[in-house]
Amino acid sequence: MLKLSLTLILFTFPLFSQSVENDVETYLKEGHKLEKQEAYEDALLIWADAFSTLEEPSPAIGREFVRMATEQNLRDYYELASMVYFWGLTAEKFESTTDLLHSELIMMEPIMTDEEFSSVHTFFENKDPALYKELEHFWNRLNPTPGTEHNARMVEHWERVTYAKEHFTRNIKEPLNTDDRGISYIKYGQPDRLHKGRLEVTRGQAASLSTMLDPVADAQFMANIIMDFGLNPEYELWIYNQPNPEMKFNLFKLFGEHPTRGFGLVDQVEDFIPSRAFSFDSNRYRIQSLTERATTAGVNLSPGMIYLWYFYEKLASMEPYFANQFSNITAEWESAEMHLNSRESGQNPTSGKYAGQLQIQRNQIAALRDLNLAPVEFSTHEKNLPTIPVEVFQYRILDEQNKPAYATFIESKPG
Numbered sequence: 006m007l008k009l010s011l012t013l014i015l016f017t018f019p020l021f022s023q024s025v026e027n028d029v030e031t032y033l034k035e036g037h038k039l040e041k042q043e044a045y046e047d048a049l050l051i052w053a054d055a056f057s058t059l060e061e062p063s064p065a066i067g068r069e070f071v072r073m074a075t076e077q078n079l080r081d082y083y084e085l086a087s088m089v090y091f092w093g094l095t096a097e098k099f100e101s102t103t104d105l106l107h108s109e110l111i112m113m114e115p116i117m118t119d120e121e122f123s124s125v126h127t128f129f130e131n132k133d134p135a136l137y138k139e140l141e142h143f144w145n146r147l148n149p150t151p152g153t154e155h156n157a158r159m160v161e162h163w164e165r166v167t168y169a170k171e172h173f174t175r176n177i178k179e180p181l182n183t184d185d186r187g188i189s190y191i192k193y194g195q196p197d198r199l200h201k202g203r204l205e206v207t208r209g210q211a212a213s214l215s216t217m218l219d220p221v222a223d224a225q226f227m228a229n230i231i232m233d234f235g236l237n238p239e240y241e242l243w244i245y246n247q248p249n250p251e252m253k254f255n256l257f258k259l260f261g262e263h264p265t266r267g268f269g270l271v272d273q274v275e276d277f278i279p280s281r282a283f284s285f286d287s288n289r290y291r292i293q294s295l296t297e298r299a300t301t302a303g304v305n306l307s308p309g310m311i312y313l314w315y316f317y318e319k320l321a322s323m324e325p326y327f328a329n330q331f332s333n334i335t336a337e338w339e340s341a342e343m344h345l346n347s348r349e350s351g352q353n354p355t356s357g358k359y360a361g362q363l364q365i366q367r368n369q370i371a372a373l374r375d376l377n378l379a380p381v382e383f384s385t386h387e388k389n390l391p392t393i394p395v396e397v398f399q400y401r402i403l404d405e406q407n408k409p410a411y412a413t414f415i416e417s418k419p420g
Contacts, residue, residue: 030102033065037069049079064093065100065105071089071163075164086160110122111180115382125139172187186258196243200242204319212225234312240277243260254325257324396417
């Protein structure tokens with residue numbers, strides 16, 4: 006079936022007229038030479054010839070075929086790319102071009118669990134050809150249409166890597182040469198919703214909230230402190246609509262300008278605010294007023310909490326998680342205010358606006374609890390497929406030559 010499909014492709018695109026020696030290194034060299042000349046289809050046909058003539062499968066040729074086809078958006082070759090790639094994974098010897106294999110494993114790390122990546126990396130370090138079976142099993146498990154020769158998820162992964170490297174370069178990280186947004190794109194693709202802008206607090210907002218939550222504070226002085234911090238971080242909020250029904254909220258990724266790390270993924274809204282802004286030590290914010298009179302911002306409210314209130318308030322309209330967190334903050338602060346004003350109590354409250362770092366930890370725990378239920382990755386192709394409940398059973402077996410193999414059984418009751 007594979008060879009017949011290849012024959013049809015070569016007949017449809019009769020561009021191949023160059024003969025090469027019958028070995029992997031020469032095929033790769035000739036293909037890369039044509040790539041530099043921007044003769045991409047000719048390069049693919051060189052490697053397609055290797056697929057049809059080499060006695061031993063080559064993972065390197067399969068890998069380079071799918072890379073070039075997706076980088077150049079040559080969609081007519083996608084199905085053949087999948088065939089050539091999985092042909093390469095039937096190799097029984099560990100190939101010498103380990104640099105290409107190592108780069109592929111690095112590309113796959115974002116969509117693997119820690120256990121999966123550790124396993125394939127061990128096979129690689131030991132130069133064990135069983136690695137190819139592991140990769141084949143991994144991609145077959147992710148294939149949105151099991152049993153078909155064309156693995157759309159594998160091809161989609163290479164497409165995402167190419168797109169991430171080209172479009173998400175704000176704060177590039179090695180070894181994938183993309184930023185944190187690129188990593189999320191490789192894992193999940195384009196978000197269902199995207200919001201971007203800046204988070205800010207005006208002087209009037211700072212004075213108003215200070216007066217409302219802390220009657221003993223100097224509202225105008227608090228406003229001066231807020232203006233002195235000058236926080237106006239850029240943000241991007243990526244939202245994926247609840248990929249796991251067990252998740253309480255949607256899967257979201259928040260990116261923005263961290264005070265020390267620069268632009269990238271932030272775990273929570275509090276990461277936009279310097280830690281010193283949450284200090285209740287009024288001496289840290291003591292300055293001379295215009296009348297040369299020393300004053301403070303009060304003892305019940307920190308500048309960080311002013312920022313926290315308004316940052317969450319803005320994001321609350323975009324995603325239920327932030328609305329829930331803002332509601333919790335509001336309730337706790339109101340409770341603390343009532344406790345503070347109660348004549349029956351002689352102690353200061355230990356929650357609400359007095360919590361400071363405690364509130365940060367609570368928000369972080371809530372975010373991580375839901376994030377742990379999110380899938381490691383998912384394919385956009387799955388959204389376009391009809392939902393039919395199936396049960397998938399995978400087993401490790403021995404084939405006719407007593408070599409390790411995998412068997413996948415799928416049971417469905419669509420009726």
